[in-house]
Amino acid sequence: MTAFELRGVHATIERDGPRSGLHLRDRLAIGGVALLLGFFVLLPLVSIGYEALRSGWPAAAATFADPNARAAIALTGLATVVTVAFNGAFGVLAGWTLTKYRFPGKAVLLAIIDLPLTVSPVVAGLALLLCFGTRSPLGAWFADHGWKIAFAPPGIILATIFVTFPYVARETIALMSETGRELEEAALGLGASLWQTFSRVTFPRARLAILNGLLLCNARALGEFGAVSVISGNIRGLTDTVPLHIDILYNEDNLVGAFTLAAALVIAAIALTLIRSAIDAYRRRAATPNESKGQPWTL
Numbered sequence: 001m002t003a004f005e006l007r008g009v010h011a012t013i014e015r016d017g018p019r020s021g022l023h024l025r026d027r028l029a030i031g032g033v034a035l036l037l038g039f040f041v042l043l044p045l046v047s048i049g050y051e052a053l054r055s056g057w058p059a060a061a062a063t064f065a066d067p068n069a070r071a072a073i074a075l076t077g078l079a080t081v082v083t084v085a086f087n088g089a090f091g092v093l094a095g096w097t098l099t100k101y102r103f104p105g106k107a108v109l110l111a112i113i114d115l116p117l118t119v120s121p122v123v124a125g126l127a128l129l130l131c132f133g134t135r136s137p138l139g140a141w142f143a144d145h146g147w148k149i150a151f152a153p154p155g156i157i158l159a160t161i162f163v164t165f166p167y168v169a170r171e172t173i174a175l176m177s178e179t180g181r182e183l184e185e186a187a188l189g190l191g192a193s194l195w196q197t198f199s200r201v202t203f204p205r206a207r208l209a210i211l212n213g214l215l216l217c218n219a220r221a222l223g224e225f226g227a228v229s230v231i232s233g234n235i236r237g238l239t240d241t242v243p244l245h246i247d248i249l250y251n252e253d254n255l256v257g258a259f260t261l262a263a264a265l266v267i268a269a270i271a272l273t274l275i276r277s278a279i280d281a282y283r284r285r286a287a288t289p290n291e292s293k294g295q296p297w298t299l
Contacts, residue, residue, distance in 0.1 A: 045266055051259035063260040068237045072245035072261075075153060079241065080221040083160045087217050091168025092210060096202065099176035100184060113169050121163050121226030128159055129231045151233035156241065159227035164220045168213030175209035176202070208283050212276055219272045223265055 022030075052060050063069055094113060098106060116124065132139040132149040142149055149155045183205075187197040203210075225243040232239040240248060242261055249258035 048259050048262050048266055051255060052263040055256050059256050060260040060263075063257040066257070068240070069245060069257070069261065071237045072240050072242050075156065075239070076222060076241040076243075078153065079157045079160045080218060082157050083164055083221045084214055084218050086161055087165045087168050088210065088214050090165055091170075091172050091213055091217075092203075092206075094169040095172025095176045095206065096198065098173055100181055100202075110173075113166050113173075115166075116163050117166050121224065122230055124162055125159050125227035125230030128155065128162065128227070132158070132231075150231055151235065151239060153239065155231040156228050156239060159231050160221050160224050163224055163227050164217045167216040167220065168210060171209045171213030171216070172206055175206050179205055208279055212279050215272045215276050215279075219269050222268055 064073075094109075098109060129150055130136060132142065132155060134140055134143050134148075134150065139150060147154070149158065183201050184197050187201050188194075192200070223243055224241075225247075228241055229244055229247075232241070232244065234240055234244055234248070236245075236248060242265060246258045246261045246265075249255075249261070
């Protein structure tokens with residue numbers, strides 16, 4: 001088939017459009033998925049917003065005037081910022097090391113990176129407590145030198161880092177594995193330094209994957225409950241994060257305060273999800289520019 005005939009076929013498809021008729025089973029499947037998503041995702045989110053505003057906006061806004069709520073928000077923000085910064089640096093380093101070099105024990109390191117995804121957060125928090133509590137030799141040594149980790153903000157930060165550090169690494173490793181090492185080897189062969197190769201070759205191609213992993217890490221850090229609840233001690237106004245403070249308010253029957261803070265977390269999670277969706281759409285368009293722009297086929 002000649003190029004002229006291919007262009008004619010492409011023009012016919014664009015004019016007539018693809019066949020978009022759906023069979024009954026397809027409609028039932030789509031409807032079932034939409035129903036399950038509405039029941040398990042949309043309905044709880046709508047319920048949170050309704051309960052937060054049921055007593056009016058002034059009552060909901062008063063939640064943020066509480067000093068304990070502000071302390072919880074500040075501690076959550078601190079833990080999230082430190083976690084995202086640490087895991088971002090670790091994820092980029094892990095992606096570079098595990099995809100650009102071959103060395104013994106590589107499979108073991110990959111398994112260790114995935115470990116927090118398989119271990120219960122409560123178990124992770126308990127392990128950190130046993131390691132850094134004042135009854136352990138390491139925790140007692142830190143306490144003797146003025147560093148309290150368990151039942152203090154450093155322990156909360158460590159727990160948050162532990163449960164979230166696979167996200168950036170997995171995104172970076174996946175992308176760098178697909179792109180290969182040819183361009184980096186060519187840059188090094190032309191005399192570029194390791195830093196120049198990373199900053200001018202590797203990072204520009206991996207920046208969207210890194211940003212995607214950072215957003216996942218951020219969302220997970222904001223909502224972490226299990227590991228933090230074990231190692232924090234739930235000291236109100238000192239070591240309770242927003243999820244822990246929501247639990248305290250709910251147990252005290254302060255439903256407006258609990259659902260208001262929960263709604264704030266939901267809004268943050270939705271915003272991060274929308275940003276991730278925009279990044280994924282941009283990556284797909286960048287990967288298939290001809291298809292996304294509808295350019296005709298050529299031989």
